[in-house]
Amino acid sequence: MIKPVLKNYIYATGMKSILNTKTEKIPERLIFKVLKKEAGEYIFIYRMASKKGKYLGEMKALPAFVQDESYYPNMKNYFSFYIKLLKAKVKNQKVGTDFLKLAKKESYRANCDGKVHLFSVSPEIEAKSPPSIFYRKNGFSSKNISLLKAIDRRIKNKNVPLPSDCSQMEMYLPVNLIKKK
Numbered sequence: 001m002i003k004p005v006l007k008n009y010i011y012a013t014g015m016k017s018i019l020n021t022k023t024e025k026i027p028e029r030l031i032f033k034v035l036k037k038e039a040g041e042y043i044f045i046y047r048m049a050s051k052k053g054k055y056l057g058e059m060k061a062l063p064a065f066v067q068d069e070s071y072y073p074n075m076k077n078y079f080s081f082y083i084k085l086l087k088a089k090v091k092n093q094k095v096g097t098d099f100l101k102l103a104k105k106e107s108y109r110a111n112c113d114g115k116v117h118l119f120s121v122s123p124e125i126e127a128k129s130p131p132s133i134f135y136r137k138n139g140f141s142s143k144n145i146s147l148l149k150a151i152d153r154r155i156k157n158k159n160v161p162l163p164s165d166c167s168q169m170e171m172y173l174p175v176n177l178i179k180k181k
Helices: 002-012 095-109 131-137 145-156
Strands: 029-038 040-049 055-066 078-088 115-123 168-172
Touching: 002 131, 029 095, 040 095, 055 095, 078 095, 095 115, 115 131, 131 145
Parallel strands: 078 115
Antiparallel strands: 029 040, 040 055, 055 078, 115 168
């Protein structure tokens, strides 16, 4: 009688590999999702670690109802997945890119139709390489065309200075770049 109960528990909890002789490959990166209340609102916190347990970064995000055209042009009253914070502990190892891919998938799960938006904020420490450059390289856009052109020039030539107002900008993933996965 105990055996069937244990078997059902193991399948329900995803521990099937313990019973199999085949070993399943552990992914290089693991992402843990937690729902937490911060400043009066519920937010999802995604923490990424290597398979050896090294902390790689975190993303705070939530589905949001947007009532104006502040992010997506010519769109009002829509749901979009809002990235409130994206923090990578290590640079140039695709941690941020993996979080953006996750955000796109979570956008579909949250019935946001793949729409993702954020407010790119750059602390003084990152003035040489503000996050807006990273987001632009990953397909994000903005309604501020002059700042986008400045970022594009900087991407082509690292010696081109960025305007100071480039450190804070509203950005979104264009709908034509959203591919359902």
